[in-house]
Amino acid sequence: MKVIGVAGWSGAGKTTLISRVIPYLRERGLRVSVIKHAHHEFDVDVPGKDSWVHRQSGAEEVLVSSANRWALMHELRGAAEPSLPELLKKMSLVDLLIVEGFKSEPYRKIEVHRKDSGKPPLFPDDPAIACIATDAEIETALPVAHLDDIPAVAAMMHKYALPLEDVLAARANDA
Numbered sequence: 001m002k003v004i005g006v007a008g009w010s011g012a013g014k015t016t017l018i019s020r021v022i023p024y025l026r027e028r029g030l031r032v033s034v035i036k037h038a039h040h041e042f043d044v045d046v047p048g049k050d051s052w053v054h055r056q057s058g059a060e061e062v063l064v065s066s067a068n069r070w071a072l073m074h075e076l077r078g079a080a081e082p083s084l085p086e087l088l089k090k091m092s093l094v095d096l097l098i099v100e101g102f103k104s105e106p107y108r109k110i111e112v113h114r115k116d117s118g119k120p121p122l123f124p125d126d127p128a129i130a131c132i133a134t135d136a137e138i139e140t141a142l143p144v145a146h147l148d149d150i151p152a153v154a155a156m157m158h159k160y161a162l163p164l165e166d167v168l169a170a171r172a173n174d175a
Contacts, residue, residue: 002163003164004161007122009117021150025154033094044073107128108128108167109126110157
C-alpha cells in the first residue's frame with residue numbers, strides 16, 4: 001500500500017480534488033481509501049438511533065453493519081487523539097491511501113493551492129510537499145499540475161506516494 005497526503009489551507013479544494021481523483025484511479029483498477037482529519041468535533045451517528053444510544057450509554061466501540069457497508073465508531077472519552085501512524089495501521093490494505101489533513105505531519109504530500117485563496121503556498125515551509133496542484137502560476141522546482149488536469153494530478157499522487165512501511169519508519173525515526 002502506498003500513502004500520499006493532500007495538504008492545503010481550508011477552502012483550497014482538497015476534498016473536491018480527492019473526490020475527482022478517486023473515480024479516475026478506480027477506473028484504472030486501483031483500490032483507493034481516504035483518511036480525513038477533522039479539526040472540529042464531528043459525529044457520523046444519528047441521535048436517537050440504536051448505535052447512538054449504545055455510544056451514549058458508554059460503549060467504547062460500536063460497529064454498525066448492513067449489506068452495503070459497516071462503520072466502526074471508537075469513543076476516545078478523554079484519551080489522546082490517535083496519531084497518523086496509529087490510524088494508518090487501522091486501514092485495510094489498498095493500492096493508494098490518501099490522507100487529507102494532518103498538515104504538520106512529516107509524510108509526503110501534494111499541496112492544493114488556489115490563487116484566489118489569499119493564502120501563501122505551504123511548500124516553501126514544508127519539505128514534505130513533493131508536488132503541487134494549483135490554478136495559479138507558481139515558481140518552483142517542484143512538479144506542478146493544474147487542478148482541473150485530473151490525469152496529471154492522479155499521476156503525481158501515484159508517483160510521489162510512499163510505501164506504508166516507509167511512512168511508518170520515517171515517523172518512528174522522528175520520534
